[in-house]
Amino acid sequence: MSTPLSLRLTSLDAFRGFTIAAMVLVNNPGDWNHLYAPLAHAKWHGWTFTDWIFPFFLFICGVSMNFSIGQRAQQGADKSTLLMQLLKRALVIFLIGLSLNLIPSFNLATLRIPGVLQRIALCTMLAAPIVLYCSWRAQCWWIVGLLTLTSVLMLGVAVPDQYGFWHVGLLEPGADIGSAIDRIFLSGHMWSQSKTWDPEGLFSTVPALCTQLFGVLTGRWLLTRTPPIEKTVWMLLAGLLFLWLGAMADASFMPINKSLWTPSYAVFMSGWALILFAVFYWFLDAVDLPSLRAKAKTLAKPCIMYGMNALFIFAFSGLVAKLLGFVKIPAQDGTLISLKSWLYAPLQAMPLSATGSSLLFALLFNGCMLIVAWVMWRKQWFVKV
Numbered sequence: 001m002s003t004p005l006s007l008r009l010t011s012l013d014a015f016r017g018f019t020i021a022a023m024v025l026v027n028n029p030g031d032w033n034h035l036y037a038p039l040a041h042a043k044w045h046g047w048t049f050t051d052w053i054f055p056f057f058l059f060i061c062g063v064s065m066n067f068s069i070g071q072r073a074q075q076g077a078d079k080s081t082l083l084m085q086l087l088k089r090a091l092v093i094f095l096i097g098l099s100l101n102l103i104p105s106f107n108l109a110t111l112r113i114p115g116v117l118q119r120i121a122l123c124t125m126l127a128a129p130i131v132l133y134c135s136w137r138a139q140c141w142w143i144v145g146l147l148t149l150t151s152v153l154m155l156g157v158a159v160p161d162q163y164g165f166w167h168v169g170l171l172e173p174g175a176d177i178g179s180a181i182d183r184i185f186l187s188g189h190m191w192s193q194s195k196t197w198d199p200e201g202l203f204s205t206v207p208a209l210c211t212q213l214f215g216v217l218t219g220r221w222l223l224t225r226t227p228p229i230e231k232t233v234w235m236l237l238a239g240l241l242f243l244w245l246g247a248m249a250d251a252s253f254m255p256i257n258k259s260l261w262t263p264s265y266a267v268f269m270s271g272w273a274l275i276l277f278a279v280f281y282w283f284l285d286a287v288d289l290p291s292l293r294a295k296a297k298t299l300a301k302p303c304i305m306y307g308m309n310a311l312f313i314f315a316f317s318g319l320v321a322k323l324l325g326f327v328k329i330p331a332q333d334g335t336l337i338s339l340k341s342w343l344y345a346p347l348q349a350m351p352l353s354a355t356g357s358s359l360l361f362a363l364l365f366n367g368c369m370l371i372v373a374w375v376m377w378r379k380q381w382f383v384k385v
Contacts, residue, residue: 009222011280012063014300017307017373018280019056024317024369026050030344030361034354039362044173045255047265054116054258055211055269058123059277062215065124065131066223079132086128092385093311094121100318104326113189114182114200117315122205123212130213136220143210143217147263150207151254153177154262162196176260178203197259204261211261214242214270218277228286235278242271302370305377312376312383317369 026039038049069082097117102108130142154177158168161175162183170176179197182190190198222231246268250256254264283296297304306313324340331337347357347364376382 009067009281009285010297010300010304011277011284012060012067013307014284014303015056015277015280015307016060016310017300017303017305018276019053019060020306020310020313021303021366021370022049023053023057023314025362025366026053028317028321028362028365030347030358031354034358036355036359036362039359041258044259045171045257047256047258047268051258051265052269052272054119055208055266056273056276057116057120058208058212059215059218059270059273061120061124062127062212062217063219063222063277064215065127065212066216066219069128069131073132083128083132086132087125089385090121090124090128093124094118096311096315096385097121100315100322103319103322109188110192111189112191112198113186114191114198114202116200119200119205119208123209126205126209127212127216131216136217139213139217139220143213146206146210147266150203151263153203154260155253171255171257171260171262173197173259178260199259204259207261207263207266210263211266211270211273214266215273218274222281228281229288232278232282232286235274235281239271239274239278242267242274244271246271302373305373306370308382309373309376311385313369313373316372317365321365 029035029039040048041050042048065086069086073079073082094117097115097120098111098113100117101112101115130139134142154171155169157177158166159175159177159180160166161170161172162179167175173179173194174196176197178201181203182198182201183196185202186198190196190201218235221234224231226234246256246264246266249264249267254262256262256265256268258265280300284293284300287293287296321340324343325338327339328336329339329342331342344357344361347360348354350357350360352360
């Protein structure tokens with residue numbers, strides 16, 4: 001690869017902002033029993049718009065790691081110091097996620113240990129030495145090796161399901177190797193809706209790490225002196241290749257599954273991440289037409305504002321959502337209802353379907369978070385870990 005070029009990408013901020021806005025949207029419906037279909041995860045195998053979001057986050061984390069740490073390592077910075085910085089940052093993110101899981105019960109006995117932020121933290125911890133000490137070729141081999149090992153273990157190792165029956169390669173809820181490992185190490189501290197397996201469990205963190213490493217490789221590519229248009233084209237081509245590989249694996253031996261984070265899912269969603277990011281990159285950083293780029297930045301401004309404080313908005317929106325359900329106020333009949341129910345009632349009274357009311361609440365909640373992001377952007381308050 002050619003000599004790295006230092007730059008800050010508006011497109012990366014915008015893509016990050018698009019992803020956090022999408023996550024806030026899908027995490028905050030008015031009624032979980034009436035979800036707008038694209039804003040619900042696939043029930044098991046398959047994917048929806050919502051299944052884009054988490055892998056996009058990890059992909060973005062990988063790109064950002066290479067911009068913030070990988071480039072400094074190539075320029076001669078002390079790698080052990082950089083490694084400690086990454087590990088400390090990951091630990092802080094892990095603790096933020098764990099703290100959010102404590103609310104509102106504050107019960108350590110049933111505390112869910114895994115979570116979105118916890119997985120981002122673990123992937124960052126695992127990716128850090130690979131980013132700092134491995135060449136891009138070695139990073140490619142890490143991805144191939146980890147995805148191959150994950151596939152072999154998922155399809156070839158006999159494990160007991162939650163009822164004690166043994167299976168080989170049964171990729172069903174509670175019956176795969178990941179759920180068996182989670183029951184050993186995380187028993188009593190898993191997702192409350194399943195209790196016998198966790199969608200952010202330990203084993204599925206390994207292929208999730210590969211999603212982040214795909215972002216690391218993309219970051220390395222972006223830091224070369226290759227012309228921006230050529231970078232865009234190669235990202236689009238690589239994205240299409242990954243979509244094809246993921247779809248072929250899905251059709252033949254490894255279903256696309258977000259909860260299991262199957263290797264096919266890791267590759268397929270990295271393909272989508274490359275394609276969407278290439279679009280952002282083309283309009284916001286690569287296109288050699290100043291007027292078009294200026295218009296694109298204007299249109300992308302809400303995403304950019306979100307992206308400049310993505311971690312804060314994610315944590316803050318999660319805290320607000322929990323408080324809306326936890327805080328109780330008296331209703332007209334004297335009973336206590338949640339603050340969310342009180343706020344949602346006027347939307348339910350509108351001439352909309354139940355799904356439409358639920359979606360409208362999610363959009364309004366997202367609008368409130370956008371106002372927070374706008375205020376922080378205007379005040380130049382950027383919360384970084």
